[in-house]
Amino acid sequence: MSKRGHVSETPATALLRFHKVVFTEHPYEYLEHGGAEHSAEVLGFDPFTVVKTLVMQDQDAKPLIVLMHGNRKVSTKNLARQIGAKSVEPCQPEVANRHSGYLVGGTSPFGTRRDMPVYIEESILALPRIAINGGRRGYLIGIEPQVCMQVLGAKPVQCAIDL
Numbered sequence: 021m022s023k024r025g026h027v028s029e030t031p032a033t034a035l036l037r038f039h040k041v042v043f044t045e046h047p048y049e050y051l052e053h054g055g056a057e058h059s060a061e062v063l064g065f066d067p068f069t070v071v072k073t074l075v076m077q078d079q080d081a082k083p084l085i086v087l088m089h090g091n092r093k094v095s096t097k098n099l100a101r102q103i104g105a106k107s108v109e110p111c112q113p114e115v116a117n118r119h120s121g122y123l124v125g126g127t128s129p130f131g132t133r134r135d136m137p138v139y140i141e142e143s144i145l146a147l148p149r150i151a152i153n154g155g156r157r158g159y160l161i162g163i164e165p166q167v168c169m170q171v172l173g174a175k176p177v178q179c180a181i182d183l
Contacts, residue, residue: 027045030155032153033155035130048062063160075110075127076110078100078107083134083136085120086140087129089180103139139175140177
């Protein structure tokens with residue numbers, strides 16, 4: 021992908037525009053398995069402010085989304101306890117793709133194919149701005165974290181653990 025100022029519309033950006041959310045666009049060279057650390061590094065962002073969109077499922081295979089700092093991982097045990105589930109585990113990539121309508125590595129919590137409950141690590145809400153996937157590999161958008169609560173109805177949880 022060439023380095024352009026504007027990236028073509030995705031379901032995520034269309035939804036944000038519909039809700040009149042102001043966001044900045046940050047295209048970068050996607051690296052397979054590079055994760056949030058890679059995008060933070062090439063864009064010059066703190067990995068703590070780059071938010072991963074993780075598609076997970078409960079014991080009944082019901083999907084849910086967890087928004088987590090780029091340099092933290094999810095304690096599935098803590099998350100399950102806080103949301104009243106017996107267990108939570110990451111979805112297989114092909115299952116995550118089906119639920120979200122996005123490819124893993126380009127999953128945005130906005131404009132997903134399926135409505136899923138969204139949980140956000142509480143400490144993300146204290147940040148002034150976050151970078152989160154805009155619905156395509158190699159494409160982050162900058163927003164205020166409160167947008168996740170306003171547009172997605174995200175519920176705060178405390179389930180971050182250091183990598």
